[in-house]
Amino acid sequence: MSGGLVDELHEVPLDRENQDLKEIIEIAFQITAQLEVENIAKNVAWSLASKCQPESVTFLLPGDAEDSPPRTVAYHGIKLDEAPPAMPPIAAMLAFLEKDEYSQVSFQYFRENFPDRAFAGALEPLAGGMIVPLRTDKGVIGALLVGSTREPSNLAEVQYITRIARFAAIAIENANLFRQATTDRMTGLYSHHFFEKNLEEEMERARRYKATFSLVMFDIDHFKKFNDTYGHVQGDLIIKEIARILTQSVRQVDFPARYGGEEFAVILPSVEAKGALVVAERLRKRVEKHEFPGEKGPLHVTISVGVAEFDQEGTYAASEIVREADKALYQSKEHGRNRVTAAPADPG
Numbered sequence: 001m002s003g004g005l006v007d008e009l010h011e012v013p014l015d016r017e018n019q020d021l022k023e024i025i026e027i028a029f030q031i032t033a034q035l036e037v038e039n040i041a042k043n044v045a046w047s048l049a050s051k052c053q054p055e056s057v058t059f060l061l062p063g064d065a066e067d068s069p070p071r072t073v074a075y076h077g078i079k080l081d082e083a084p085p086a087m088p089p090i091a092a093m094l095a096f097l098e099k100d101e102y103s104q105v106s107f108q109y110f111r112e113n114f115p116d117r118a119f120a121g122a123l124e125p126l127a128g129g130m131i132v133p134l135r136t137d138k139g140v141i142g143a144l145l146v147g148s149t150r151e152p153s154n155l156a157e158v159q160y161i162t163r164i165a166r167f168a169a170i171a172i173e174n175a176n177l178f179r180q181a182t183t184d185r186m187t188g189l190y191s192h193h194f195f196e197k198n199l200e201e202e203m204e205r206a207r208r209y210k211a212t213f214s215l216v217m218f219d220i221d222h223f224k225k226f227n228d229t230y231g232h233v234q235g236d237l238i239i240k241e242i243a244r245i246l247t248q249s250v251r252q253v254d255f256p257a258r259y260g261g262e263e264f265a266v267i268l269p270s271v272e273a274k275g276a277l278v279v280a281e282r283l284r285k286r287v288e289k290h291e292f293p294g295e296k297g298p299l300h301v302t303i304s305v306g307v308a309e310f311d312q313e314g315t316y317a318a319s320e321i322v323r324e325a326d327k328a329l330y331q332s333k334e335h336g337r338n339r340v341t342a343a344p345a346d347p348g
Contacts, residue, residue: 020156020160023047023051024160024163024164024167027043027044027047027164027167028164028167030043031043031044031164031167031168031171032167032170032171032174034171034175035174035175035178035179036175037059037061037071037073037172037175038073040059040168040171040172040175041057041059041073041075041168042075042080044057044059044144044164044165044168045057045075045077045078046078047164048146048161048164049075049077049078051157051160051161052149052153052157052160052161053077053149053150054129054146054147054148054149055076055077055128055129055147055148055149056074056075056076056077056081056126056145056146056147057074057075057144057145057146057147058072058073058074058075058084058126058127058144058145058147059071059072059073059074059134059142059143059144059145059168059172060072060087060090060093060142060143060145061073061134061141061142061172062090062091062094062141062142063089066089066091067089067091068089069086069087069088069089070087070089070090070142072084072085072087074126085122085125085126087122087123088119088122090142090143092115092116092119093114093119093123093143094133094139094140094141094142094143096110096113096114097131097133097140097143098133098139098140102133103132103133103162104130104131104132104133104158104161104162104165105130105131106129106130106131107123107124107127107128107129107130107131110123110127110131111124123145126145126147127145127146127147128147128148129146129147129148129149129153130145130146130153130158130161131143131144131145131146132144132145132146132161132162132165133165133169134165134168134169134172135166135169136169136170136173138173141169141172141173141176142169142172144161144165144168146161181194182194184257184258186236186239186240186243186258187239187240187243187258188243188247189243189246189247189256189257189258189264190255190256190257190258191257191258192257192258192259192260194257195255195257195259195265195267196318198255198257198267199215199267199318199321199322200318202255202267202269202310203310203318203321205269206310206312207312210312211269211270212270212271212272212309212310212312213267213268213269213270213271213309213310214267214268214271214272214273214275214276214307214308214309214310215265215266215267215268215276215307215308215309215310215321215322215324215325216265216266216268216276216279216280216283216305216306216307216325217259217263217264217265217305217306217307217322217325217326217328217329218263218264218280218283218284218303218304218305218306218329219261219262219263219264219303219304219329220238220239220242220262220301220302220303221301221302221303221304221333221337221338222301222337223235223238223261223262223301226238226301230294230299234294234295234299235262237292237293238292238299238301239258239262241290241292241293242264242287242301242303243256243258243264245283245286245287245290246264246266246283249279249282249283249286250266250268250279251268253269254266254267254268254269255267255269265322265325266279272309273307273308273309273342273343273345276307276309276342277307277340277342280305280307280340281305281340283303283305284302284303284305284338284339284340287301287302287303288300288302288303288338302337302338303338304329304330304332304333304337304338304339305328305329305332305339305340305341306324306325306326306327306328306329306330306331306332306340306341306342306343307325307328307340307341307342307343308321308324308325308328308342308343309342309343309345311345324343324344325343327343328341328342328343329341
């Protein structure tokens with residue numbers, strides 16, 4: 001029998017191997033139940049931190065285009081890195097990992113064999129331990145970078161990491177499919193169809209628990225005139241930027257959606273009209289002050305906003321609260337635009 005890591009693996013007690021498999025199954029359930037990449041990454045990072053204590057765990061996933069920077073989710077130990085380092089596009093790295101069907105490669109091997117030395121150097125702070133392809137039946141969809149560990153990883157730990165990575169790859173693929181089915185491609189916000197489904201569910205939850213929520217709807221003022229003046233490409237950039245501002249202006253539990261064209265909606269769970277007005281006014285001011293990039297210099301746009309609160313007694317269908325928020329939005333337009341209006345407390 002050959003020596004080294006293979007012998008070491010055979011020397012692992014059976015009860016330890018069974019314990020590892022039990023842990024992997026438990027973690028697999030946690031990972032594959034997630035539909036957000038950030039939550040998948042968190043579960044993986046925490047499981048590896050408890051097992052082999054790597055300095056860091058980083059997920060690199062393809063950007064919107066082949067030449068776009070990757071989507072990066074990084075952990076140092078069990079702490080999320082709020083500002084992960086900027087990375088170059090990863091298409092060439094994924095092709096390299098795909099080519100020979102690696103289950104994992106040491107960073108040393110990658111550095112010596114990957115043709116782009118500058119790229120390898122950029123990876124080194126994050127991948128001092130190993131690089132694990134995130135592989136599905138569609139190929140390599142990303143990479144898991146495992147930082148250096150206090151002690152060199154033995155073969156049992158390497159197998160543990162690669163098994164966890166397989167489940168993570170499946171979960172990420174499922175999350176990508178879910179996101180494609182539920183989000184607006186241009187803005188990354190939830191789609192109109194998924195908004196309607198979520199609104200029905202939020203109404204049911206509010207009725208069941210005697211809770212409340214508010215709906216905020218807004219659109220871009222004079223947007224047709226803007227498109228006629230600056231063109232539809234510039235108009236699309238405005239829509240994308242407003243979607244980004246919206247996402248940054250609400251909580252994780254909120255539900256921002258592109259309602260259609262230049263109109264947006266956001267569901268605010270457990271928020272009364274008074275609180276929703278604060279959110280809406282903050283959003284309105286951010287858009288008003290924002291300098292949108294244009295070919296000949298910064299551009300400015302404004303939004304008109306309507307707010308409606310769920311009424312336990314009066315709101316019987318999702319279409320009714322949408323109608324009330326929409327009516328409040330048009331009142332904002334009729335009174336000069338660039339303002340926030342609340343629907344009457346008793347629309348009846």
